Amino acid sequence: MDEFGLINKIQKLENISHSSTKVGIGDDAAVFTPTSGKDIVTCVDTLTEGVHFTRETMEPSDIGYKALAVNISDIAAMGAVPVYYLVTIAVPKDWTDDEILELYEGMQQLARNENVQLIGGDSVTSKEGLYLSVTVIGEVESGKARLRSHAEVGDVVFVTGDLGGSAAGLHQLLAGKPVDEHWKIAHQKPRMHTAFAYEISRSPWRVALNDISDGLASESWEIAESSHVEIELLEEYIPLSDGLHEHFGYQKAIEMALTGGEDFQLLGTVARDNWQQLQTIAKHLGERVTMIGTVMRKGKGVVMRSQDQITPLSRGGYKHG
Amino acid sequence: MDEFGLINKIQKLENISHSSTKVGIGDDAAVFTPTSGKDIVTCVDTLTEGVHFTRETMEPSDIGYKALAVNISDIAAMGAVPVYYLVTIAVPKDWTDDEILELYEGMQQLARNENVQLIGGDSVTSKEGLYLSVTVIGEVESGKARLRSHAEVGDVVFVTGDLGGSAAGLHQLLAGKPVDEHWKIAHQKPRMHTAFAYEISRSPWRVALNDISDGLASESWEIAESSHVEIELLEEYIPLSDGLHEHFGYQKAIEMALTGGEDFQLLGTVARDNWQQLQTIAKHLGERVTMIGTVMRKGKGVVMRSQDQITPLSRGGYKHG
Structure with missing residues (x-):
């Protein structure tokens, strides 16, 4: 050099x-x-x-x-x-x-x-x-930083965009097979959400925020621990990257969303009363936000509710770890 | 881990x-x-x-x-x-x-x-x-940062502490011989000059400052280039670390000061009128400052004046490089 x-x-x-x-x-x-x-x-x-x-x-x-x-x-x-x-x-x-x-x-x-x-x-x-x-x-x-510790009981849990795309891109790249373009981009050039974050910071609402670098499970845990609350995620509401379910099967797709990481979406919580307005802001900016759960009660931890059961979620997803 | x-x-x-x-x-x-x-x-x-x-x-x-x-x-x-x-x-x-x-x-x-x-x-x-x-x-x-570009013709060039100690410590450590304690400290735990720098920043004087990470020659060049001036250093005035001359011989000692680096002393220039006050501040803080040269004229470069000659100095010291 x-x-x-x-x-x-x-x-x-x-x-x-x-x-x-x-x-x-x-x-x-x-x-x-x-x-x-x-x-x-x-x-x-x-x-x-x-x-x-x-x-x-x-x-x-x-x-x-x-x-x-x-x-x-x-x-x-x-x-x-x-x-x-x-x-x-x-x-x-x-x-x-x-x-x-x-x-x-x-x-x-x-x-x-x-x-x-x-x-x-x-x-x-x-x-x-x-x-x-x-x-x-x-x-x-000043004073408007959105911390992981800001979640309160009753909040809506939301996420921007969709999840699992970066993991899917990496999987295909490592397999040496043809790579779906949107997954390649999700892995190599993830889109930033700075405009949305900025609008949230200008709002008067209490919002907890975290970015999804290590997977939805781990990041939900971070908010739960910092805010001393229990978070319930709704499995069927988790926005999976286009084609993820079809390509990898449902269970694998959910695991990729929970633990694949590097999606760099924003995970947040906001009071139920402000959820509609937050959606409106997102829409104006071309951001999709999805309600994926609720802050259930005081405590510490994350559970996943699916149609038929409630399962404790570890930082490593459904696997205990 | x-x-x-x-x-x-x-x-x-x-x-x-x-x-x-x-x-x-x-x-x-x-x-x-x-x-x-x-x-x-x-x-x-x-x-x-x-x-x-x-x-x-x-x-x-x-x-x-x-x-x-x-x-x-x-x-x-x-x-x-x-x-x-x-x-x-x-x-x-x-x-x-x-x-x-x-x-x-x-x-x-x-x-x-x-x-x-x-x-x-x-x-x-x-x-x-x-x-x-x-x-x-x-x-x-605000506005008080002391830049390399602040030197002006007529300024006194000064340096804190003494030079060559870090290079001497490294030399002895690498040779596996007993190491003089003050050189060991100069190499491993160099003293910081933050209090002196802070007092300078509180003063109303124009001061150019640089820290000596790469040797006196290289750092003098950086001030000379940024300020578009020619600096003349006075070889006999350069404060050599205690025992450096005796241990390594004069020529080697000067080279260690010029190019050894990692002394983390402050090299600066200040108008001649403020030199006395700057010395007073230094004395109060237990810092030794030594006048080692002059900003001679507009231009670009560094020369070394010794008793018998004036020699152009490269970034690499007396060696051309």
């Missing part, structure tokens, strides 16, 4: 430029002026070659896109708007400069779509496998 | 808690309220096993300390105060949970000294070698 030549090329990629940025890339640190009356929201998440992706299932540009996407999704899950990002990359010998540039271009594509500015980073060499760690910094109206 | 067990232990380490923090570790992202009238300053830097450190020369706690230190030093070099940090760690099989915990404890020791709160992070597995990437977020009075 010719580090300086590559950095020059990366810096020539089109980058969002916020007026609040006083110093971007090129000094010891970046400097920006936070918006008055807003809180800062920040997170970091890492993709690792061989663990979170392989070269067989993801193009360099997909890897870049997704490393930023997982973090933007976390910011959205706080009801916040992403504004800046920083990147750490560890590059092994078997990646060419052109591939690294494609990876950055994949990130910058998403960054331009989401109006997020690259303000810093660091590149090092890796002995084996690529590591891509992204820090995103966003803003939210 | 038992990820959840380890995360529990890490979360039990004593952590600074700022009143401005609304959400720390445990939701999708951290949330804090920025201080009114301040700019946010942020950077990320990564230590890699086998490149930036080896197990032979650094204890786990040193590695943790240093990964945070290199970033705190960058924040200080902006005249800013570090407030929060986030950590990404990629852990290979040959590290035990206890060693990882020691590493975090090393970070948290420095974090407590510097009043910096851990607010987020991510841990993944590594195929080979440990990666430790730290993002630090700090604050500075």
Whole structure:
């Protein structure tokens, strides 16, 4: 890797430029002026070659896109708007400069779509496998962050979009068979829900939010634990990705929704009185939201109600784990 | 690595808690309220096993300390105060949970000294070698960040502390010989200069600042390039670490100061009229500052004046490179 030549090329990629940025890339640190009356929201998440992706299932540009996407999704899950990002990359010998540039271009594509500015980073060499760690910094109206702990008894549990598509895409990519396009996109370039999250944050309603990175079961547990409540999901209401049932059979399809993960949909709860308005907002933004359950009572845990039974759900789905 | 067990232990380490923090570790992202009238300053830097450190020369706690230190030093070099940090760690099989915990404890020791709160992070597995990437977020009075581009013709060039100690420590550690304690500390647990940087940021003076991570030559070049000036350093004025000259000989000692790097001293320029006051501030804080040169003229580059000659200095020191 010719580090300086590559950095020059990366810096020539089109980058969002916020007026609040006083110093971007090129000094010891970046400097920006936070918006008055807003809180800062920040997170970091890492993709690792061989663990979170392989070269067989993801193009360099997909890897870049997704490393930023997982973090933007976390910011959205706080009801916040992403504004800046920083990147750490560890590059092994078997990646060419052109591939690294494609990876950055994949990130910058998403960054331009989401109006997020690259303000810093660091590149090092890796002995084996690529590591891509992204820090995103966003803003939210002061006191309006939507936490996992906000769920209350009686709330509607809802989810954006549909589930299981990313797992289906990965399954087909690994099998080396033809891949359905919508599943490929769900896995490689998941759609972000920042506009919807932003509208929720502007609303006066109490909303608990989480993004679905580890599967519906695990994320429901996180809300249940943080809010000290028991959540009941309704199996027949879970929006499965188009064709998932037909392709994999019903039981496998449900398991993919519960545990496949990486759908990056938003899972939330809202008071029953505000559910209709939340649907209206979603509709305006072209987001589909589905009621998939209820916050039943004080407690801790998740159960699944299907037509004929109620089954405790572990973080790992129907399997106990 | 038992990820959840380890995360529990890490979360039990004593952590600074700022009143401005609304959400720390445990939701999708951290949330804090920025201080009114301040700019946010942020950077990320990564230590890699086998490149930036080896197990032979650094204890786990040193590695943790240093990964945070290199970033705190960058924040200080902006005249800013570090407030929060986030950590990404990629852990290979040959590290035990206890060693990882020691590493975090090393970070948290420095974090407590510097009043910096851990607010987020991510841990993944590594195929080979440990990666430790730290993002630090700090604050500075709006418009008061001290940039590399602030140098002007006539300025005094100064440096805190002394130079070459980290390189000397590394040299002795690699040689497997007894290590002088002050060089060991310079290499493994470099002292931070945040209090001095903060006092500079509170002053009304124009100051250019950079931290010495890559050696005096390289950092002088960065100021010269950013400020479009030529800097003249005075070889005899460069404060060498105690015993460096005696141990390594004069020429080698100067090269270690110029190119050894990792001293994490602050290199700066200030108008000649403010130099005395800056020295007074430093004295109050127990910081030694030394005048080591002058901003000579408009231009670009660094020259070294010694008793008998003036030599152009490259980023790589006296060697051309």
